[in-house]
Amino acid sequence: MLRKFHSWSGLMAALLVVLLSITGAVLSVNPFLERTQAKVAGTSSISVAELTGKIASRYPGAEQIQRTPSGSIIVYFTADGQTGADLINPITGKTIGTYSTSPIMVWVKNLHRSYLLDTPGRVGAGIGAFLMLLLTFSGAFMLANRLGGWRHILRPLQGSFKQRLHCQVGRVAVLGLLLSASTGLYMSAVTFELIPPHQSAEPAFPENVKGGVPASVDTLPALKAISVTEIRELIYPYPQDQSDVYSITTDQGRGFIDQATGELLSYQPYGSKQNIYEFIYKLHTGEGLWWLGLLVGLSALTVPLMTWTGIQVWWSRKKSATTIKNNTAARLADTVILVGSESNSTWGFAKTLHDALHLAGYLVHTTAMNSLASNYPHAKRLFILTSTYGDGDAPASASQFMARLEKITDMRQFPVAVLGFGDRQFPQFCQFAKDVEAALTAKGWPQLLPLDTINRQSPQAYARWGEAISKVLDSELTLVHTPVHPRSSTLVLVERVDYGMEVQAPTSVLRFKTPKGYGKGLLSRLLGHFLRRSGLPHFEAGDLVGILAPGTSVPRFYSLASASKDGVLEICVRQHPGGLCSGFLHALSLGDIIEAFIQPNPSFRPAAGKAPIVLIGAGTGIGPLVGFIRNNKAHHPIHLYWGGRCPESDFLYEAELNIYLKDKRLTELIAVFSRVSERSYVQDKIIVDGAELRRLIEKDAQILVCGGRNMAGSVTAALNDIIAPLGIDVLTLKAQGRYREDVY
Ligand SMILES: Cc1cc2nc3c(=O)[nH]c(=O)nc-3n(C[C@H](O)[C@H](O)[C@H](O)COP(=O)(O)O)c2cc1C
Numbered sequence: 001m002l003r004k005f006h007s008w009s010g011l012m013a014a015l016l017v018v019l020l021s022i023t024g025a026v027l028s029v030n031p032f033l034e035r036t037q038a039k040v041a042g043t044s045s046i047s048v049a050e051l052t053g054k055i056a057s058r059y060p061g062a063e064q065i066q067r068t069p070s071g072s073i074i075v076y077f078t079a080d081g082q083t084g085a086d087l088i089n090p091i092t093g094k095t096i097g098t099y100s101t102s103p104i105m106v107w108v109k110n111l112h113r114s115y116l117l118d119t120p121g122r123v124g125a126g127i128g129a130f131l132m133l134l135l136t137f138s139g140a141f142m143l144a145n146r147l148g149g150w151r152h153i154l155r156p157l158q159g160s161f162k163q164r165l166h167c168q169v170g171r172v173a174v175l176g177l178l179l180s181a182s183t184g185l186y187m188s189a190v191t192f193e194l195i196p197p198h199q200s201a202e203p204a205f206p207e208n209v210k211g212g213v214p215a216s217v218d219t220l221p222a223l224k225a226i227s228v229t230e231i232r233e234l235i236y237p238y239p240q241d242q243s244d245v246y247s248i249t250t251d252q253g254r255g256f257i258d259q260a261t262g263e264l265l266s267y268q269p270y271g272s273k274q275n276i277y278e279f280i281y282k283l284h285t286g287e288g289l290w291w292l293g294l295l296v297g298l299s300a301l302t303v304p305l306m307t308w309t310g311i312q313v314w315w316s317r318k319k320s321a322t323t324i325k326n327n328t329a330a331r332l333a334d335t336v337i338l339v340g341s342e343s344n345s346t347w348g349f350a351k352t353l354h355d356a357l358h359l360a361g362y363l364v365h366t367t368a369m370n371s372l373a374s375n376y377p378h379a380k381r382l383f384i385l386t387s388t389y390g391d392g393d394a395p396a397s398a399s400q401f402m403a404r405l406e407k408i409t410d411m412r413q414f415p416v417a418v419l420g421f422g423d424r425q426f427p428q429f430c431q432f433a434k435d436v437e438a439a440l441t442a443k444g445w446p447q448l449l450p451l452d453t454i455n456r457q458s459p460q461a462y463a464r465w466g467e468a469i470s471k472v473l474d475s476e477l478t479l480v481h482t483p484v485h486p487r488s489s490t491l492v493l494v495e496r497v498d499y500g501m502e503v504q505a506p507t508s509v510l511r512f513k514t515p516k517g518y519g520k521g522l523l524s525r526l527l528g529h530f531l532r533r534s535g536l537p538h539f540e541a542g543d544l545v546g547i548l549a550p551g552t553s554v555p556r557f558y559s560l561a562s563a564s565k566d567g568v569l570e571i572c573v574r575q576h577p578g579g580l581c582s583g584f585l586h587a588l589s590l591g592d593i594i595e596a597f598i599q600p601n602p603s604f605r606p607a608a609g610k611a612p613i614v615l616i617g618a619g620t621g622i623g624p625l626v627g628f629i630r631n632n633k634a635h636h637p638i639h640l641y642w643g644g645r646c647p648e649s650d651f652l653y654e655a656e657l658n659i660y661l662k663d664k665r666l667t668e669l670i671a672v673f674s675r676v677s678e679r680s681y682v683q684d685k686i687i688v689d690g691a692e693l694r695r696l697i698e699k700d701a702q703i704l705v706c707g708g709r710n711m712a713g714s715v716t717a718a719l720n721d722i723i724a725p726l727g728i729d730v731l732t733l734k735a736q737g738r739y740r741e742d743v744y
Helices: 002-027 029-037 048-058 103-114 118-146 161-191 272-285 290-320 345-359 401-407 431-442 459-473 522-531 580-586 619-630 654-662 682-688 690-698 709-726 730-735
Strands: 062-067 073-079 082-088 095-098 231-235 245-250 253-258 264-269 335-340 364-368 381-387 416-422 447-455 489-499 507-513 544-547 556-559 569-574 593-599 613-618 638-644 668-673 702-707 739-743
Touching: 002 029, 002 103, 002 118, 002 161, 002 290, 029 290, 048 062, 048 231, 103 118, 118 161, 161 272, 161 290, 272 290, 335 345, 335 431, 345 364, 345 381, 345 416, 345 459, 381 431, 381 447, 401 431, 416 431, 416 459, 431 447, 447 459, 507 580, 507 619, 556 569, 556 580, 556 619, 569 580, 569 619, 613 619, 613 682, 613 709, 619 638, 619 654, 619 702, 638 682, 654 668, 668 682, 682 690, 682 709, 690 709, 702 709, 709 730, 709 739, 730 739
Parallel strands: 335 364, 335 381, 381 416, 416 447, 613 638, 613 702, 638 668, 702 739
Antiparallel strands: 062 073, 062 231, 073 082, 082 095, 231 245, 245 253, 253 264, 489 507, 489 593, 507 569, 544 556, 544 593
16 A cells, blocks of 8 residues: 555656756755855954945945855945945955856756746645655655564665665665655745745834934944844945935844934844744755755755666566456455465466456455455455465565564454465475464464465466365356466577586586677667677576476576676576486587576675675585675675585686685685595584684674575574574574575
8 A cells, every 4th residue: 555655656756856856956055055155254253334344445335235044245236327246255345256146056946946837836846845755754664664663774675676776775865855855845835825924024114213314334333233144134225315224134033223323223033933934944955054955965866766766666566567357445355365476476376366256256355465454344255375485484475464464363254265386396385375374273263275285386286276166165266377487588508617527416507698699680789789788687696597498387496696797697507317407408508598587586685785794505506606706896705605525526616716715806715525535514614613603793794595405404503503692593683684595
């Protein structure tokens, strides 16, 4: 709900808020520039009388003096029948230069205040400020939700690069944006008198003007009592009109001064409304607070970037989303389907079930598990279809389901059927679905059907589950769903390095490129050459590539050892006896092609920051770890623990790792081998280095583990022992986003 609101209001407001923020950022530089020109040091001891005296000798035709919020003094005068305005040094009274306002800045100000459209534009600017405020609030609440509450708002972010960029930039700019949007909105409300007008009434023109011979301006007692740092404006009386007065505006109020006696007449101090308005005006414009102006201006500059990343995130979500038609509202539905999915394939199965039930006359409500409502007044049955991710964990759209279920205590219960989607090659097969079923049973929910599982999106298994549903509902349902894989790209093998034959662990590093470089047409190929683009789809090291071996419909996933910016798609594959896909890949010769698609795996990559990184892997688990090291151009400290069989035969990436050690992309390489006389495994070496690792973890180190399940389990156990003296365990590190695994 909040996300929909944030996305749609963001899309609608994009142009308005981008214009407001760019122009606001440009204007925010003004107070700083003015401040650098203004001579303010030592002016507090100078009175207005002194200043006007100095000005009078140089500008006998002075008509008005103004002090800008940044402290610059401007004199408006007439000389030889011509009017002019000069900047004055308040200490010497000398001319600094001619004062003029830049027409470009005037144009930018008008664009900011009214989009150059007068009153309708001012209304638009007010709406823009309001939408910006809503977007800032909704974005902050979404982020807090996503990170598990306000207390965890600074936790490392997960998600695709654009999602992380969007949230990170928002996190940095949130206070500045709240300040500029709320103050801008207040000023619009004042303009349209939605808030009672702030302007205190002008003091009445004094009735008791003496009208005598004007005294010299530098002798007037009222002007002697006011410091230059307090004055805003002094308007001189009409020459030769002895009944006229000086009109003065200061930081505290307005009044008139008798030109003969120098007495202050009918003075009126500002009321609290005026003071509030002026304070908010200062906060919004930075006039008089140049450093705040610059900070707010800098945060405004993030808006175009956030708009762009926000649109991209929205578009990729929309592209991959499954549209559910005939979705009944939760409060009216007799059947509820909750979906837990990471990469959207389970949504396709849920849609098939939704359509079949709708066709059979049910009122069906389908939504993400995270959107579990606190009640479904008319529901008679609940279906939960969920995949499992990570190592038996919840997928993205179900990440908050368990916590929500725990909180809801008074929901009416009705029969539920849980269907798990998973892959048997993961030992925690459909574990999250099992956990959901167990949590519901513990809360006393009745069963519609016992938990069932679907291995590798099998359409046959799904159809069989459909038959069981038909029976229990006594309705004829046909569940035919063939999963659609993302559009694949054709890649050609350009390089392979083979290892491990002698130790019965044939392992190859395979590097692929697109067959024809960037794009297909001549123009795009030329462009690709010119821009040095590889034509590969975008991916980061640690993402997954799904490869369809000929004759199979189920892809096999491999962790990527390169990022697309490296110009190649690189994987490290061990040949398993009888393995369909690994056999196919190992049989490839240079020039052979494969069909592949990218599946982002944003939860497995180092978080941003300078904290040390400990990479732990064994065998082909080194693939993504090498990718992280290769891209460590900032030379953050990286320690790599890796285990192989024999240094002469399967020391994967040995030459490359030595280069990285030399050029400091890698700080330390600890390689251990199991088929040598002093055999050792990574977990053994971790125990030996326990004290050093504990020290790194105390320094906020993050740990990334990649490789087989047994190795990962032993590493967890070893680390638990090592960090026990710190009063934490691996689960704590996981919750802090500092322990990430890619385990197979
Ligand atoms: C990185 C990764 C981790 C996975 N972890 C598990 C797991 O622990 N247990 C399991 O049964 N399936 C696991 N799977 C398989 C997915 O659950 C399965 O492919 C599912 O059909 C994906 O559905 P979705 O696209 O709706 O998220 C994993 C898949 C990937 C790519």
